Amino acid sequence: DTAVSQTPKYLVTQMGNDKSIKCEQNLGHDTMYWYKQDSKKFLKIMFSYNNKELIINETVPNRFSPKSPDKAHLNLHINSLELGDSAVYFCASSQVPGGRQPQHFGDGTRLSIL
Amino acid sequence: DQQVKQNSPSLSVQEGRISILNCDYTNSMFDYFLWYKKYPAEGPTFLISISSIKDKNEDGRFTVFLNKSAKHLSLHIVPSQPGDSAVYFCAASVRNNAGNMLTFGGGTRLMVKP
Numbered sequence: 049d050t051a052v053s054q055t056p057k058y059l060v061t062q063m064g065n066d067k068s069i070k071c072e073q074n075l076g077h078d079t080m081y082w083y084k085q086d087s088k089k090f091l092k093i094m095f096s097y098n099n100k101e102l103i104i105n106e107t108v109p110n111r112f113s114p115k116s117p118d119k120a121h122l123n124l125h126i127n128s129l130e131l132g133d134s135a136v137y138f139c140a141s142s143q144v145p146g147g148r149q150p151q152h153f154g155d156g157t158r159l160s161i162l
Numbered sequence: 163d164q165q166v167k168q169n170s171p172s173l174s175v176q177e178g179r180i181s182i183l184n185c186d187y188t189n190s191m192f193d194y195f196l197w198y199k200k201y202p203a204e205g206p207t208f209l210i211s212i213s214s215i216k217d218k219n220e221d222g223r224f225t226v227f228l229n230k231s232a233k234h235l236s237l238h239i240v241p242s243q244p245g246d247s248a249v250y251f252c253a254a255s256v257r258n259n260a261g262n263m264l265t266f267g268g269g270t271r272l273m274v275k276p
Contacts, residue, residue: 052205090164091206091251091266104263138205147194147255147264153205 051075054139054154062162063131069124069157071139077152079103079145080122082114083138085156091138097122098145126159134161165189166254168267175274181239183270185252188233192254196264197226197237200249209250210237242274 052073061067073080081104082094096104100116111127126133136158140151167186175181185195193214198206212219212226212235219226225238239246252267 088268089249090268091253093263093265096263106263140205147196147253150196150208150211151264153198153207155203155205 050154052139052141052152052154054137054157056157057155058158058160060160060162061129063129065129066125066127067129067159068126069137069139069159071122071124071154073120073139073141073152075141075143075152077141077143078119079142080116080119081140081142081151082122082124083140083153085136085138087135095122095124096145103145129159129161131161134159164268165192166252166265166267168250168252168270170270171268172271172273175242175272177244177274177276178241181237181242181246181272181274183237183239183250183252183272185235185237185267186233187235187254189254189256189265190233191256192265194255195226195228195235196253196255197224198251198253198266199246200251200269206251239272242272244274244276247272247274 054071079098081096094108095114097116113125116122136156138156139154142149142151196211197209199209200206228235249269251269253264
């Protein structure tokens with residue numbers, strides 16, 4: 049059983065398009081996250097939701113809109129995709145917010161903008 | 163401005179020997195540190211953590227050392243095994259009103275040769 053699953057695994061699209069990435073966790077965790085791993089391989093927090101409420105928004109362009117329909121799901125919608133959005137996006141979850149509890153990561157979605 | 167730095171992008175070690183991965187941080191407010199391991203095409207998985215009230219934490223073959231005065235931590239793997247070949251990320255968190263965000267280093271690729 050996959051604990052944190054993201055779809056799709058790969059996403060190739062053209063500049064200007066709108067796309068969504070879905071994430072689901074079956075661990076019963078209260079908190080979910082989106083991270084971006086850029087070309088320099090740094091993992092950077094984008095958003096964090098706790099019990100469906102946004103608790104962290106790290107200066108991400110408003111073209112990125114997370115949506116959490118329930119505690120087990122955190123989807124990421126991106127409008128008007130730009131070349132700089134090419135990256136690997138990781139979803140993660142933890143029992144409680146933040147860095148004290150280990151975060152469980154999905155396998156990532158590699159987004160390529162043509 | 164990277165607050166968590168892993169200055170060695172790669173490390174090669176012979177099977178059975180010790181692997182030492184290093185991490186430096188600049189933010190003196192960081193009070194909890196974690197190491198994650200990442201295989202290609204997979205998400206990071208939690209390995210070991212340490213609180214700033216300790217200077218050492220051990221779990222089987224893995225030991226993390228924290229030197230607060232030097233703002234430096236290291237992960238020791240003894241003995242190293244080929245299956246340990248992966249990218250290792252150091253991460254740190256600081257308590258704040260928005261919850262405890264994780265700040266990641268850029269990773270060190272460990273290669274353990276049989």
